[in-house]
Amino acid sequence: VDFALNEEQRMFRSMFRDFAANEIEPQAEEIDHEETLPPAMLRQAANQGFLGATLPEDYFGAELDGVSYAMLIEAVASACMSMAVVMITHVSAVAESILAYGTDAQKEEWLMAMAAGEAVGAFALTEPDAGSDAASLQTQAAEAGDEVVLNGVKSWVTNGEIAGLFLVFARGPEGIDAYLVPVDTPGLTVGYREPTLGLRSATLNTVYLEDCRVPADNRLGAPGQGWEIARQARDREAIGLAAAGLGVAADAIDVAAQFATERVQFGVPIAKKQAIQTYVADCHAQTEALRYLVYHAAWLMDQEEKVSTEAATAKAFAARVARDVTNQMVQVMGGYGYMEDYPMARKYRDARTLGIIGGPTELHQVRVAQKIFAARDVEIEP
């Protein structure tokens, strides 16, 4: 066991923190109010190589290891969780799926463009009647010569409004298939944007596929392999979201702890009050426990092991920790924690979304229980 970051990871971490502090944090409040992510922010991230964070250098990626990537997401989320979620979807869910399953031609066509930020990726799996229940997907993929015709409705598609490329999951003759669908494909329409509690500068949209034709060559992986592609993407996404939860929780403690040293009540900074000390200590313990769940899961993924259980554990825990820690830190700041011109209210709204997006906590917990009981020869159905 070695808990130390190597020299490169330490250097990366300070670079990520600088990027978050200089390029994202100053705009975080405004973009939340305006509910848009400025293209310039994505360009800045692309210039640093962050939109191809884990891609090989051949595709202009930054080729980060798993732990460094988790630290990147953590740093970005500490400034703005919306931006972190946009990046997780783009890098972990879409680009890495192409890297893992794409043909050389598909990788050539998309990965450089994604790393450069010319094409943002969107992950179109969820449907109105298949929230947690992704196996009951209704979107159809019908073969028509050397084309495939897609029909169906996808909901809560992250990056819907800013995407150049949609990774669409649909039911084909041999099971679930995955397709690469460029945004300008006739028949693909980006529809209603969910007005959400948090993550307000990310876009979550309904996407309609109406006789949407793509070349059969746009299938990612083999026929029927879509479900496995989705599973792996969701494992990576879960670790990314857990890292985002870590970032928002850790930063909430930083902001509230600073406030507690400055806010004087009853003649002393409230940091001197035992109740505040208890809140901060308890939140710190949860956040540090989360940190090691996240880094461990990220490291394990680099060892090319199946990480479904670790990813689900980290995501479920992160959702709880991010919610509870931001909630407690709102309390430390009192009235100031409730005002939108201080950052804590936004952090609290953003953090709460983690219990739902990327699959609800209950589903992740069932996945963990499945593994625990499988070791005892008991099969668990969700």
Place this chain on the structure above:
Amino acid sequence: MDFTFSPEHTALRRMIREFAENEVAPIAAEIDREHRVPYDVMRKLGEVGLLGVCFPQEYGGMGAGEMGYCILMEELGRICTSTATNVGAHIGIGAMAIYLDGDEEQKEKYLKPLASGEKFAAFGLTESNAGSDAANINTRAVREGDSWFLDGGKIYITNGGYADVITVLAVTDPSLGARGGITAFILESDWEGFSVAREEDKMGIRGTSTAELVFDGLRVPQENVLGKVGEGFVTFMKSLDMGRLTLGAACLGGAQAAVDWSVEWAKTRQQFGAEIAHKQSVQWMIADMATEVEALRSLVYRVAWMVDSGQSFTQLAAMCKMYGSEVASRAIDMALQIHGGLGLSRDFPIERAFRDARIAEIFEGTNEIQRIVIASNIFRQHGVRIRP
């Protein structure tokens, strides 16, 4: 013991529920979205007598007691936290201070139009250096003949942006502190020297006004001293006790709504081939929130009965506010989880309820202050004096 509501209170609840569903429910989402105080609703509440629900008939009130007032707050809290908050600041702390310690002329002049909704009230306590440490105020009142001159300001004042009548605390003798040195005054917002400096942009209760008030050489006549000179802090703390109980009642309504929405949704939403009502994770959440709601209901109405029967209730009012706000937050958090994506969407009421509920753990005395009130009461009975 008798846990039933009187026929009068049952009829009152029916009338309020009808009002809330017909007049408040249709605008609840809109006032949040538009960040707008529902003046029309406030005026109508006055017209039907509800803004005087707990005051005696001689002041234009309904005489339904604290019990009736809790029913009003529960029913409004069920539908719209912003409206409940506007009403709570108006009746529960604003007008209440005048009712509790005002003289007959003050009640005639101010309480009557407040009870009828011709005028609106706010309660001016908090300052930038006096939040939880409420006695640490800096607003100063200096006496010159028959007048007092106020300089200073208040922050985070609910109803502050539109209230006509505002009760405020100011230091009248800096050498004496909270006991003896602080006096309550009744101000009118159209007096010279009064201004609204700022409206806050809040996470929730966006259908309310939370304002910063500035007093600049504001002249207040002697007859507008509320209670005795030097005893204002006590007047304000008594009002807050009432406000805390009824805030608990509003939280009860919010928490009950969370249970109701969750049950309805769980009956219809299908996942993995069955209604989610059949999932134990959902059942546990429903059971937990329903249990807490029932415990809160018993607490709130027991304390209302204590108030109406003249018993002391400071410690229990603090419990109502603290427990009520936490029960509501937990219940709404669970309702959000049960609703999944819909729980996050501003198109449905849970998202608003989630933002709205969070304030109740903070305002009218943070829950930390409530715990201090409760603990000091308990330790005092055991001969131990504790300081915050």
